[in-house]
Amino acid sequence: MKMIVEIENLTKTYTQGHEQILVLEDINLCLRPGEFISVVGPSGSGKSTLLNLIGLLDNVYSGSIKLFSRSVSSLDEEEKAKMRLENIGFVFQFDSLLEEFTVIENIEMPARILGKPDANFSKALLEKFGLLEIADKFPMDISGGEKQRAAVLRALRNGPSLLIADEPTGNLDRYNSKIVLEDLKKASFRGTSVIMVTHNEEAAKYAERIYHLSDGKLK
Ligand SMILES: Nc1ncnc2c1ncn2[C@@H]1O[C@H](COP(=O)(O)OP(=O)(O)OP(=O)(O)O)[C@@H](O)[C@H]1O
Ligand SMILES: [Mg+2]
Known part of the structure; x- marks a missing residue:
C-alpha cells in the first residue's frame, strides 16, 4: 500500500544561541x-514542529520523511511548493480567511493560484x-465555527491527498468543535x-488512531 506519510527515526533540534533544544x-x-x-501533546511538546516538517515548511532535521512515497529531502523548492499547493491542505487554529473576499472566493483561492478556477466546484x-x-x-458576517469550516473547505479545494490540521478546534466551543471534527472525518x-x-483528548478521539507526544517521544 502506498503510504501518504512515512516518518522514520525523525529527530529535530532547535539551536538557540549555544544551546541545542x-x-x-x-x-x-x-x-x-x-x-x-491525531497527535495529542501538551503545549510546547513539539506538535507544530512535527506538522511543519510534514508540511514541507521546515527542512532541518535528521531521519527520514516520505510524503506520497517520495523522500522529501530529494525535492527542490519548486517541487515542494507544487506539492503543497496540489497535494497538501492546511488548517490552523486561528482562522485565516481573507476578510476582503467572500467565503466562496476564499475557497476558490487555492484553485485560482493553481490556475484552475471553477466556482461551481467550490x-x-x-x-x-x-x-x-x-x-x-x-x-x-459569519461565526467562528463557520469560518473554521470554510477554512477546512479551502484546504480541501484542490483535492489534496493530505490534510494537516494544527489545533483546528482550539478556538471553538464544544458544539462548533464537534462540527469541525465531523468535517475532518468526512x-x-x-x-x-x-x-x-x-x-484536547476529546477532540483527538475523532481520529482512528491516536499518537501521544511528550518529552520528544511519540507513542
Ligand atoms: N524556531 C524555534 N526556535 C527555537 N525553539 C523553538 C522554535 N520553534 C519552537 N521552538 C521550541 O520547540 C518546542 C516545541 O514547540 P512547538 O511549537 O512545536 O510546540 P507545540 O506542541 O506546537 O505547542 P502549542 O500547543 O503551544 O502550540 C518549544 O519548547 C518551543 O519553545
Ligand atoms: Mg503548536
Whole structure:
C-alpha cells in the first residue's frame, strides 16, 4: 500500500544561541490513504514542529520523511511548493480567511493560484458540507465555527491527498468543535488522509488512531 506519510527515526533540534533544544527524538509515524490520525501533546511538546516538517515548511532535521512515497529531502523548492499547493491542505487554529473576499472566493483561492478556477466546484463543495448558505457572505458576517469550516473547505479545494490540521478546534466551543471534527472525518471518508494535532483528548478521539507526544517521544 502506498503510504501518504512515512516518518522514520525523525529527530529535530532547535539551536538557540549555544544551546541545542531537542524537540523530537527518534520519531516514527505512518499515515495511510484516507486515514484520520491525531497527535495529542501538551503545549510546547513539539506538535507544530512535527506538522511543519510534514508540511514541507521546515527542512532541518535528521531521519527520514516520505510524503506520497517520495523522500522529501530529494525535492527542490519548486517541487515542494507544487506539492503543497496540489497535494497538501492546511488548517490552523486561528482562522485565516481573507476578510476582503467572500467565503466562496476564499475557497476558490487555492484553485485560482493553481490556475484552475471553477466556482461551481467550490459551490458543490460548500453544498456537500451543508454550507451553501454562507457562500456569498464575508468572513466578518459569519461565526467562528463557520469560518473554521470554510477554512477546512479551502484546504480541501484542490483535492489534496493530505490534510494537516494544527489545533483546528482550539478556538471553538464544544458544539462548533464537534462540527469541525465531523468535517475532518468526512474529508477522510472522502479519501483525504488527515493528521490533526491537539492538546484536547476529546477532540483527538475523532481520529482512528491516536499518537501521544511528550518529552520528544511519540507513542
Ligand atoms: N524556531 C524555534 N526556535 C527555537 N525553539 C523553538 C522554535 N520553534 C519552537 N521552538 C521550541 O520547540 C518546542 C516545541 O514547540 P512547538 O511549537 O512545536 O510546540 P507545540 O506542541 O506546537 O505547542 P502549542 O500547543 O503551544 O502550540 C518549544 O519548547 C518551543 O519553545
Ligand atoms: Mg503548536
